[in-house]
Amino acid sequence: MTNLKQKLFNNRLFRFLKENEKTALLGRLLKENIRQYGMFMALVIIMVFFYIMTNGVSVRPLNINNIILQNAHIIVLAVGMLFVIVTGNIDLSVGSVAAFVGAMAAIFMRRLGIPWQVATMMALGIGILAGMWNGFWIAFIKIPAFIVTLGGMLIFRGLTLLVLGGQTIGPLSGGFNRISSGFLPDIFSGNGTNLHLLTLLAGLIASVLVIYSTYAKRKNRRKYNFEVLPVWIAVLVTTLILIGINLFTFTLASHRGLPNVSIILFIVIIIYVFISKKTKIGRHMYAIGGNKHAAELSGVNTRKTLFLAYTNMGMLAAISGIIYAARLNAATPKAGELFELDAIGSVFIGGASMSGGIGTVLGAVIGALVMGVINNGMSLLGLGIDWQQVVKGLVLLMAVWFDIATKNKR
Amino acid sequence: MKNDYILEMKNITKDFPGVRALDNVNIKVKRGEIHALCGENGAGKSTLMKVLSGVIPDGGYDGEIFFDGELCAFKNIKQSERLGIGIIHQELALIQELSIAENIFLANEIVKRGVIAWDEANQRTQSLLRKVGLDETPGELIKDLSVGKQQLVEIAKALSKDIKLLILDEPTSSLNEEDSQNLLKLIVDLKEKQGVTSIIISHKLSELEQIGDSLTVLRDGKTVDYLDMKQEVVNEDRIIKSMVGREITNLYPKRNAKIGETLFEVKNWSAVHPLYDRKIVDNASFHVKAGEVVGFAGLMGAGRTEFLRSVFGKSYGRNAEGELYIKGKPVAIKNVEQAIKHGLAYATEDRKTYGLILISSIKNNVSLASLDKVLTRGILDEDKEVVDTEKQVKALKLKYSNINQDTLNLSGGNQQKVVLSKWMYSDPDILILDEPTRGIDVGAKYEIYTIINQLAEMGKAVIVISSEMPEVIGLSDRVYVMDKGRIKGQIGKESVSQEAIMKMILSKKVEVLENDELKTKAL
Numbered sequence: 001m002t003n004l005k006q007k008l009f010n011n012r013l014f015r016f017l018k019e020n021e022k023t024a025l026l027g028r029l030l031k032e033n034i035r036q037y038g039m040f041m042a043l044v045i046i047m048v049f050f051y052i053m054t055n056g057v058s059v060r061p062l063n064i065n066n067i068i069l070q071n072a073h074i075i076v077l078a079v080g081m082l083f084v085i086v087t088g089n090i091d092l093s094v095g096s097v098a099a100f101v102g103a104m105a106a107i108f109m110r111r112l113g114i115p116w117q118v119a120t121m122m123a124l125g126i127g128i129l130a131g132m133w134n135g136f137w138i139a140f141i142k143i144p145a146f147i148v149t150l151g152g153m154l155i156f157r158g159l160t161l162l163v164l165g166g167q168t169i170g171p172l173s174g175g176f177n178r179i180s181s182g183f184l185p186d187i188f189s190g191n192g193t194n195l196h197l198l199t200l201l202a203g204l205i206a207s208v209l210v211i212y213s214t215y216a217k218r219k220n221r222r223k224y225n226f227e228v229l230p231v232w233i234a235v236l237v238t239t240l241i242l243i244g245i246n247l248f249t250f251t252l253a254s255h256r257g258l259p260n261v262s263i264i265l266f267i268v269i270i271i272y273v274f275i276s277k278k279t280k281i282g283r284h285m286y287a288i289g290g291n292k293h294a295a296e297l298s299g300v301n302t303r304k305t306l307f308l309a310y311t312n313m314g315m316l317a318a319i320s321g322i323i324y325a326a327r328l329n330a331a332t333p334k335a336g337e338l339f340e341l342d343a344i345g346s347v348f349i350g351g352a353s354m355s356g357g358i359g360t361v362l363g364a365v366i367g368a369l370v371m372g373v374i375n376n377g378m379s380l381l382g383l384g385i386d387w388q389q390v391v392k393g394l395v396l397l398m399a400v401w402f403d404i405a406t407k408n409k410r
Numbered sequence: 411m412k413n414d415y416i417l418e419m420k421n422i423t424k425d426f427p428g429v430r431a432l433d434n435v436n437i438k439v440k441r442g443e444i445h446a447l448c449g450e451n452g453a454g455k456s457t458l459m460k461v462l463s464g465v466i467p468d469g470g471y472d473g474e475i476f477f478d479g480e481l482c483a484f485k486n487i488k489q490s491e492r493l494g495i496g497i498i499h500q501e502l503a504l505i506q507e508l509s510i511a512e513n514i515f516l517a518n519e520i521v522k523r524g525v526i527a528w529d530e531a532n533q534r535t536q537s538l539l540r541k542v543g544l545d546e547t548p549g550e551l552i553k554d555l556s557v558g559k560q561q562l563v564e565i566a567k568a569l570s571k572d573i574k575l576l577i578l579d580e581p582t583s584s585l586n587e588e589d590s591q592n593l594l595k596l597i598v599d600l601k602e603k604q605g606v607t608s609i610i611i612s613h614k615l616s617e618l619e620q621i622g623d624s625l626t627v628l629r630d631g632k633t634v635d636y637l638d639m640k641q642e643v644v645n646e647d648r649i650i651k652s653m654v655g656r657e658i659t660n661l662y663p664k665r666n667a668k669i670g671e672t673l674f675e676v677k678n679w680s681a682v683h684p685l686y687d688r689k690i691v692d693n694a695s696f697h698v699k700a701g702e703v704v705g706f707a708g709l710m711g712a713g714r715t716e717f718l719r720s721v722f723g724k725s726y727g728r729n730a731e732g733e734l735y736i737k738g739k740p741v742a743i744k745n746v747e748q749a750i751k752h753g754l755a756y757a758t759e760d761r762k763t764y765g766l767i768l769i770s771s772i773k774n775n776v777s778l779a780s781l782d783k784v785l786t787r788g789i790l791d792e793d794k795e796v797v798d799t800e801k802q803v804k805a806l807k808l809k810y811s812n813i814n815q816d817t818l819n820l821s822g823g824n825q826q827k828v829v830l831s832k833w834m835y836s837d838p839d840i841l842i843l844d845e846p847t848r849g850i851d852v853g854a855k856y857e858i859y860t861i862i863n864q865l866a867e868m869g870k871a872v873i874v875i876s877s878e879m880p881e882v883i884g885l886s887d888r889v890y891v892m893d894k895g896r897i898k899g900q901i902g903k904e905s906v907s908q909e910a911i912m913k914m915i916l917s918k919k920v921e922v923l924e925n926d927e928l929k930t931k932a933l
Contacts, residue, residue, distance in 0.1 A: 220793050277790070279789065280781045280788075291763075291766065291770075294763075294765055294766055294767050295778070296725065296746060297746060297764055298746070298750075299749070299750045300746075300778070301747060
């Protein structure tokens with residue numbers, strides 16, 4: 001009898017210890033990603049703060065919409081900038097490139113009468129060429145990126161002024177304008193509810209994808225006999241994510257649904273998270289930023305990789321410029337000013353390292369959102385651009401300080 | 411009466427998060443002697459010296475330090491310097507773009523009425539340089555000096571501060587034989603003529619044996635041995651025994667490799683310096699067979715690294731030309747990627763600058779040269795990557811806690827194992843190992859030698875560059891001797907010796923390939 005009790009006890013002890021081991025994994029994951037989770041928590045806290053201060057105005061569907069629209073172009077730039085910074089470089093020309101691309105798109109549509117779909121593609125091509133221009137000087141001629149892109153900043157700003165003749169061109173084509181200001185069509189409309197059903201459906205599809213990927217990841221880790229998080233933690237985390245997604249889509253569905261630009265953002269983020277984590281070229285970019293010599297001697301083609309990073313940056317700058325011009329429904333000579341600094345700031349708030357090799361796409365996106373939410377919240381509170389700049393500057397400083405402080409402890 | 415000991419450190423204990431770096435360490439250094447401090451990597455030598463020099467301030471450790479008979483509590487380096495303790499680190503702390511005088515008086519400028527008195531500084535620099543046996547002028551820039559001379563400037567800098575105790579951390583690790591001997595002689599001179607006491611940390615046990623008066627051995631953060639080298643005869647084996655806690659009977663383990671046919675051959679290779687129009691490799695030819703270990707001996711700057719890096723995907727120099735043959739077939743290799751595809755691997759002499767991404771994980775470092783192996787349909791499979799890389803590093807007995815930990819915090823020997831793991835994972839046929847044991851301790855050296863033997867036994871061709879002659883001799887089946895970018899000749903295992911190598915370096919003849927025949931020609 002006592003023997004059996006002992007056995008039972010041992011069994012329970014064993015299970016307890018095993019369970020503990022798994023929570024230890026959670027602790028380690030938290031510790032390893034403290035920067036990202038920290039910034040995410042900061043974002044949530046900032047949102048709650050403004051929610052309270054504005055009596056809930058900040059989370060009304062209209063305002064959520066505004067936050068997305070006002071920051072989409074910076075988020076896209078930040079994603080591209082992340083890769084540039086991860087390789088240990090910088091791009092100061094993105095604001096000017098975005099302006100130039102917007103200007104060219106306007107000229108194609110208004111002056112040359114090219115259909116907006118074709119004009120958009122051509123504008124995208126111009127962005128890619130601008131990126132290749134920067135990439136060529138940096139990767140092949142080996143001129144420091146700071147110099148090349150400072151030059152690019154002036155060159156493309158000058159070209160923008162030149163092609164626009166100092167004038168604003170607008171309004172642009174309606175179809176082009178809808179890239180930013182349009183919403184997903186409500187194909188299920190007229191069914192008696194005020195909710196935008198396609199938006200809700202999008203939320204559900206995203207939920208299914210999240211569940212599937214979590215499951216697939218666990219299965220793969222099991223296959224290799226790695227430790228996995230205890231089921232209850234995995235379920236809890238997934239549930240929180242699902243609630244977040246569906247709360248977001250439900251809020252928007254009660255207004256006009258998902259804006260078109262959110263779909264662009266979603267696709268851009270998914271693609272680049274994938275590139276950074278799951279592809280050879282992504283790994284090579286991190287390697288170059290971590291130690292260029294070691295990467296080279298390990299067979300990484302540093303010139304090709306750098307060239308690609310800048311070409312890609314040019315393309316994303318073009319997308320950013322198109323989104324911005326579409327939102328304004330006009331191309332102006334002043335478009336894109338200081339975009340580069342917002343993008344660079346977002347990347348550093350998101351935990352990237354100045355010297356390269358460290359940083360994540362999601363971090364950069366969160367960094368851009370932190371800045372965007374602060375801007376928006378302060379506007380709602382009636383604080384002007386003056387205070388917004390001061391606070392943004394302090395946030396950047398604090399974020400990097402937090403970074404250094406947690407790194408030293410490790 | 412003053413104590414006979416200039417320095418006594420008593421019961422020093424220092425904890426880092428998770429590890430006890432020093433555990434009740436005791437060390438005594440007599441006035442006017444050369445004290446040798448040795449131990450494996452991670453034994454706590456550098457930490458102990460950091461405690462002594464105030465880099466780890468008082469309060470950061472437990473225990474007492476008596477210097478000149480007085481209890482000291484240093485808060486920073488300045489305080490220890492003021493009492494006359496000077497430390498010269500392994501990595502030189504000189505500013506390349508400044509002159510010798512500017513470096514020597516950096517942060518210690520001679521200031522008269524708010525202005526630096528350069529005339530006096532230069533004058534004093536001149537006499538300091540004389541003391542360390544340099545005939546350079548004070549205005550010369552550091553970057554124009556050889557590493558050996560830079561090391562001497564460091565010592566002059568320490569002397570400028572009226573030191574009583576000089577600490578040298580691995581002073582000869584990047585010096586050639588001749589410069590090393592000069593330096594050792596200088597340390598002895600300083601002791602005899604100026605009464606400067608020295609503590610010297612080194613992995614080169616023969617040097618410690620040569621100049622040391624007494625010796626302390628650390629192991630795992632504890633003092634395990636104190637030897638008075640005047641009282642008893644201390645030889646290398648004796649030191650090794652207390653360093654590793656066991657006897658290593660033969661530092662170079664036996665190898666049972668079957669030497670097969672020629673795997674790799676280089677004919678008439680030449681290359682030009684990346685910046686200057688100077689030939690760094692001049693018409694060099696060599697070959698290596700399957701299962702064979704071939705050594706490259708020569709003095710520092712003989713062009714061995716430059717030669718083999720230029721062969722490895724033209725990763726050094728310009729205008730590289732010559733013929734490469736793999737298994738008898740001519741191949742064209744334009745870049746490192748192609749070199750790796752053709753089964754070549756090059757493990758660098760400078761792990762930190764050229765070998766590792768220090769801010770990146772063990773896993774990412776090991777897989778970097780062979781990412782194709784962890785791709786499934788173009789997508790990185792990180793789980794497979796973990797399994798593969800863990801298998802690889804475990805085979806080399808890497809000491810690590812997590813495959814995702816950064817390589818930055820690994821010890822020198824373990825970092826070297828990560829570099830080797832990377833190249834073993836790429837599964838090459840021909841491995842070029844450049845100074846594979848630089849700066850790593852005896853125990854780890856033995857393990858690296860064992861790995862080299864295993865590689866040869868697997869039928870791979872191994873090329874070892876080493877500036878430590880006993881190592882080249884102990885490891886190689888055949889030794890090529892290089893000097894000034896030329897191959898002076900080769901020596902077989904039977905007749906190789908330090909004298910034979912030196913004689914070949916100094917000889918006026920060179921070995922060249924003409925019409926596929928090796929010929930010895932006059933220079």
